[in-house]
Amino acid sequence: MPKMMKTCCHTYMKVQVARLGILTIYYQMESRSYPGCSKYSKLSFLVKFYHIKCMYGVSDKAMTMILDLLRDAFEQAKLPKTVYEVRKTIRKLGIECTKIDTCPNDCMLYRGDDENLTRCKRFGYSRWKQKIKKGSIVRLNVPVKRNGKPIAAKTLRYFPLIPRLQRLFMCSKTSTDVLWHKEARNNYGLLRHPRDAEAWKKFDAKYTNFSKDLRNVLLALASDGFNSLGNMSTKYSIWPVILIPYNLPPWLCMKHTSFILSTLIPGPKMLGNDIDVYLKPLNALPSLVSNVIAILSSFFQELCGKAINPMQLADLQNHVVQTLCQMEMIFPPSFFTVMVHFTMHLVDEVTLGGPVHYRWMYPIERYLGRLKQYVRNKAQPKGSIAEGYLSEEILTFCSRYLDKINTRINQPGRVDDQPVVVTHNSGETMFPAIGKALGDVSHFELTRMEKHEAHSHVLVNCDAVVPFVE
Incomplete structure (x- = not known):
């Protein structure tokens, strides 16, 4: 079959599948949970049901038992038999992820013109997971197969960005928040958001065609590796790439519900945590040392505030320089590594990039802990994370329209800094x-x-x- 005809057939099949999914969702919206029910459609009930499961981490088995109880108590109710059926319905509301095979040596992606290759173009590594054939005199590596198909040695999971950004503008609950960076005013002249900093202003001045369109999105990118199996002696890690929309206001920007998971990269094996750590009893610090540490702590307290007065940045710079000079008179030269010297440039970073908490890794580390909770099947950690993220992503979106129920959108935050x-x-x-x-x-x-x-x-x-x- 010619390549163009195969592409057209593939596109036609995708369109038909999408139409079938939309029709199924429409049927779920119109049908009632049971005859005479006026409050819940079948879809709204399933959304709230699965939302409770994801928000409180209830196991599939427990939720299946609850479904069995509800079907037994309400015989006329049209309820699914398992959580798997609920998940299949809910996932039709969301945006799927794409699996891309990669070289085990991180040389290339098998996509585009290279989609049908079986070996790396650079070093010749096999695309498939290998095993040694038993009973053979010569060492033979054969591909591992599942259901007759070879299993990729390494797989990248990509979550398409453009439809997720489009959904921010399509949703009536978030469309105004995405324009906050342009429409809201900074009445007090404080650095409360990256848009108030010099780097943002210089970018707008340089790329005027981009900045004059309110709908353009500025994203921050963060990535870090973590052990998804919860066992530090296991040599395995995953590297998620997370995008943060800086268009959102300060009270929404750094919450995990605003994060966009872009890719899940299967990282290299990590060394085990086999180093013994000994805790030595502490002694009280001399007053001279404790005073200079307190002064340095006050510098970081002012630097890491939610809102910073730009007129005070020069005083903060003098503050840290004088503090480091005092430390040089107390501590030996070996104490002053490049990280200690780096504190002199933190004020410049605030001037260019805005408040510190928009670029530090604390919310990302908490988010990695959340991704680790998605791992229910330790044999397939990346698949578990992808499935968990897709389920929570669509339920976070749907929860914006849920009333009279506790959701991640309306629950009070740890710090209420919204004016x-x-x-x-x-x-x-x-x-x-x-x-x-x-x-x-x-x-x-x-x-x-x-x-x-x-x-x-x-x-x-x-x-x-x-x-x-x-």
Whole structure:
């Protein structure tokens, strides 16, 4: 069959499969969970059911038993028999991933014109997983097969980016957030987002055709390896490549629900964690050492704030230079490695890139821990991560439309830094309407000294008192 005809047939089959999936979803939307039900369609019930499973990490077996109980209690309800059937329905709402075979030596990808090759073009490594043929006098390597097909030695999982970005603009719940970087104003002149930094401004000035279109997306890329099997003595690692849309506002940008998993790279084997670690008893540090460490800690505390005043960056630079000079008089020369010297350039990084927390790896490390939780089948860790991510991705999208249920979108965050629109009053400068109260309410009487300190604080920080002070 000619190559063009094979391509046309393949495209036609994909279109037919897509149409069949859409018709199935439409039927699920229209059909009721049971005769006379007006609250839940079959699809809405399955979405909420599977959402609870993914959010709280309930096992497939437990959810299947719950389905059995519901079918037994409500005989007329149209419920699937297993979680596998639920997953097949839910996955039709999402965007699939693509598997691409790779060379075991990381030389090439078997795609495009090289899709049908069986050996690496550079070093001749076999594309397939090999095993030694038993009973042969000569050492023969034969491909490992499953269902009559050879198994690839290494497989890259790619999650298409463009349809995921398109979905951000198509969804009414996220379409306004994606335009925040252009439409929102920085009224206080603080560095709260990468768009307030010099690198973003220089990029917009250099590429005006790109920056003038509000719909263009700026992405940050992060990657790190982790042991997906949960056993540090096992020599295996996976390297996910994660994209972060910087168009989103600060209170959404660095949450894991906004991350886009781009690729899952099967990394090299890692050395086992076989080094014994001995903890020695600590002694109290001398006052001279503890003071300079406290000064350095205060520098990092100011540098890593959620919002930074650009006018204070020069003072921060002088702060860290003087601190390092004090450390040179205390610690030996061997202490001053390149990492210690690197602290002198952190202020410049903030000037160029904006607040630190948009580029550090803490949320990525937490996200890697979340990806590790997806591994249920240790024989196929990459497949488990891909399946878990695709399920959670579509359920995160669907949960934006769920009401009266706890979801990852509406649950309160650990830190509430989203600004609240309030009527302007004279006390806003002292008590800004950002954050949330923690703990129980308690009442106590102020001492005379505490009342004097509170009075002084009002005189110094309240704008309404300034005219009287002057």
